[in-house]
Amino acid sequence: xxxxxxxxxxxxxxxxxxxxxxxxxxxMKFNEELVKAGVLLAGEGLQASSKxxxxxFSGDKRTVIDGPFAETKELIAGYWMIQVKSKEEAIEWMRRxxxxxxxxESEIEIRQVFEAADFAPVDPTGEQRKKQEExxxxxxxxRS
Amino acid sequence: MTASDVHRAIHAVYRIxxxxxxxxxxxxxxxxxxAEELAQDALVAALERWxxxxxxxxxxxxxxxxxxxxxxxxxxRTKRLERKHEELGHxxxxxxxxxxxxxxxxxxxxxxxxxxxxxxxxCHPVLSTDARVALTLRLLGGLTTDEIARAFLVPxxxxxxxxxxxxxxxxxxxxxxxxxxxxxxAARLSSVLEVVYLIFNxxxxxxxxxxxxxxxLCEDALRLGRILAELVPKEPEAHGLAALMEIQASRARxxxxxxxxxxxxxxxxxxxxxxxxxxxxxxxxxxxxALGGERGPYALQAAIAACHARARTAAETDWARIAxxxxxxxxxxxxxxxxxxxxxxxxxxDGPAAGLAIADALTxxxxxxxxxxxxxxxxxxxxxxxxxxxxxxxxxxxASLTRNERExxxxxxxxxxxxxxxxxxxx
Numbered sequence: 001x002x003x004x005x006x007x008x009x010x011x012x013x014x015x016x017x018x019x020x021x022x023x024x025x026x027x028m029k030f031n032e033e034l035v036k037a038g039v040l041l042a043g044e045g046l047q048a049s050s051k052x053x054x055x056x057f058s059g060d061k062r063t064v065i066d067g068p069f070a071e072t073k074e075l076i077a078g079y080w081m082i083q084v085k086s087k088e089e090a091i092e093w094m095r096r097x098x099x100x101x102x103x104x105e106s107e108i109e110i111r112q113v114f115e116a117a118d119f120a121p122v123d124p125t126g127e128q129r130k131k132q133e134e135x136x137x138x139x140x141x142x143r144s
Numbered sequence: 145m146t147a148s149d150v151h152r153a154i155h156a157v158y159r160i161x162x163x164x165x166x167x168x169x170x171x172x173x174x175x176x177x178x179a180e181e182l183a184q185d186a187l188v189a190a191l192e193r194w195x196x197x198x199x200x201x202x203x204x205x206x207x208x209x210x211x212x213x214x215x216x217x218x219x220x221r222t223k224r225l226e227r228k229h230e231e232l233g234h235x236x237x238x239x240x241x242x243x244x245x246x247x248x249x250x251x252x253x254x255x256x257x258x259x260x261x262x263x264x265x266x267c268h269p270v271l272s273t274d275a276r277v278a279l280t281l282r283l284l285g286g287l288t289t290d291e292i293a294r295a296f297l298v299p300x301x302x303x304x305x306x307x308x309x310x311x312x313x314x315x316x317x318x319x320x321x322x323x324x325x326x327x328x329x330a331a332r333l334s335s336v337l338e339v340v341y342l343i344f345n346x347x348x349x350x351x352x353x354x355x356x357x358x359x360x361l362c363e364d365a366l367r368l369g370r371i372l373a374e375l376v377p378k379e380p381e382a383h384g385l386a387a388l389m390e391i392q393a394s395r396a397r398x399x400x401x402x403x404x405x406x407x408x409x410x411x412x413x414x415x416x417x418x419x420x421x422x423x424x425x426x427x428x429x430x431x432x433x434a435l436g437g438e439r440g441p442y443a444l445q446a447a448i449a450a451c452h453a454r455a456r457t458a459a460e461t462d463w464a465r466i467a468x469x470x471x472x473x474x475x476x477x478x479x480x481x482x483x484x485x486x487x488x489x490x491x492x493x494d495g496p497a498a499g500l501a502i503a504d505a506l507t508x509x510x511x512x513x514x515x516x517x518x519x520x521x522x523x524x525x526x527x528x529x530x531x532x533x534x535x536x537x538x539x540x541x542x543a544s545l546t547r548n549e550r551e552x553x554x555x556x557x558x559x560x561x562x563x564x565x566x567x568x569x570x571x
Contacts, residue, residue, distance in 0.1 A: 035370075036371065036374045038366070038368065038369070038370030042420050083367070086152070086156055088152045088155070088156035089156040089159055089160065091153070091156070092160055
């Protein structure tokens with residue numbers, strides 16, 4: 001099963017301050033450990049929200065709002081996608097992660113990724129899953 | 145945290161640490177069976193103590209320290225009992241190693257080497273293929289005996305016995321806990337890769353029974369393949385195998401209908417492919433090819449899979465390149481199955497008649513007698529050149545040969561379609 005691990009933003013990450021060499025080194029060592037264990041599928045750091053945007057939906061109306069956004073602690077500053085056997089394993093791996101914003105209080109969030117099989121129990125005929133796949137197909141084909 | 149939460153956490157820690165733990169202990173004790181027992185003992189100790197004391201900050205080091213103490217006790221006991229000269233020398237050496245003050249640092253540095261030794265030991269040629277598979281999943285994949293049994297559809301005692309016997313065989317044959325060198329390395333590495341790919345294929349397509357996929361084994365094999373590629377980063381075939389498995393796994397979501405029926409590669413909805421895995425596969429293939437030298441069978445198969453992965457639609461597939469890659473594969477690792485695949489690629493590149501000529505030449509091949517894909521391919525190509533009657537007979541023969549129920553039905557449907565065309569008036 002897969003988990004997406006989300007790193008929350010900090011004042012520094014929102015200000016575009018890059019981690020120093022030592023902190024970066026610690027994080028790279030951790031990432032390397034995940035790679036060597038065959039656990040890490042993907043992962044990226046995200047730039048400050050000042051370089052991003054939001055689209056707000058209201059009925060059929062769409063409004064584009066440029067960053068930065070105020071609620072720093074709710075923003076996301078990076079992610080890992082990992083493949084493990086259980087939520088407990090995901091937790092055990094991420095407990096080993098260095099503090100993403102050293103010297104401050106910070107948080108990462110571990111969320112399980114939906115897989116096709118997760119829809120099976122409430123979807124005996126496979127109808128919902130089919131719709132979901134069609135939706136995904138459309139999204140993917142637009143992306144490519 | 146409740147007690148069962150802590151137990152789940154402990155098992156998660158053990159899954160993360162067990163391979164490194166067993167590998168480190170095997171270097172000290174020179175016996176993977178003993179090493180695994182020591183690791184299991186440490187797990188039991190953790191299950192006793194952590195629910196009260198909490199999970200330590202460095203659980204891996206705790207498990208290793210606990211197992212090491214146990215190992216030293218055992219060695220002292222053995223030493224008292226057996227005073228044989230050879231064993232004494234061995235024991236002193238092992239004990240010196242165990243007592244080294246900077247042992248944790250040494251373990252950290254050597255952990256890759258130890259894991260690699262464990263890989264080569266679990267896949268040692270003195271063991272049967274079944275034993276290699278079970279031992280690899282147990283010692284390196286961290287699977288329980290019960291999990292292995294369920295994945296391979298055999299009773300648990302069978303697997304338990306297989307593992308016990310494998311450990312005994314290794315001990316009796318005095319298989320050294322080491323990484324093979326020189327000419328030996330290539331052959332031994334290919335045995336390791338074979339075991340990993342076998343596990344992947346077992347998960348990817350069941351050959352018996354109804355269930356088309358047992359995806360957990362695919363994930364286990366992928367993890368092993370990724371670990372292996374990092375352990376031997378200069379071996380192109382390790383990256384080749386990782387690439388092949390990543391790309392094949394990327395199609396998992398697209399290759400079965402909700403009803404469970406398989407969907408052939410060219411009919412798959414490519415938007416359903418997992419592009420995280422596709423990218424990983426292409427990156428692994430690049431690493432393999434960047435290392436240079438003649439491409440091995442896994443890198444070549446991965447290169448073929450990559451041709452499909454790069455094509456946005458089935459129609460955009462570069463069949464000429466695939467046919468050329470199959471020709472190269474047939475040179476490096478000649479086999480009638482590769483030749484059959486080449487027939488398909490040539491048919492796509494140069495027309496069904498050209499492919500049929502290659503497939504026809506294989507009908508006399510004794511090793512393909514009973515292989516359902518030969519009549520399946522011939523049936524397809526015969527239909528494409530308009531020989532529907534022969535096509536129908538071949539597809540029915542293919543249906544009678546496959547052991548997969550869903551595939552059988554698919555083949556019979558195609559046979560029926562050919563029969564209908566055969567009876568339709570010709571223009």
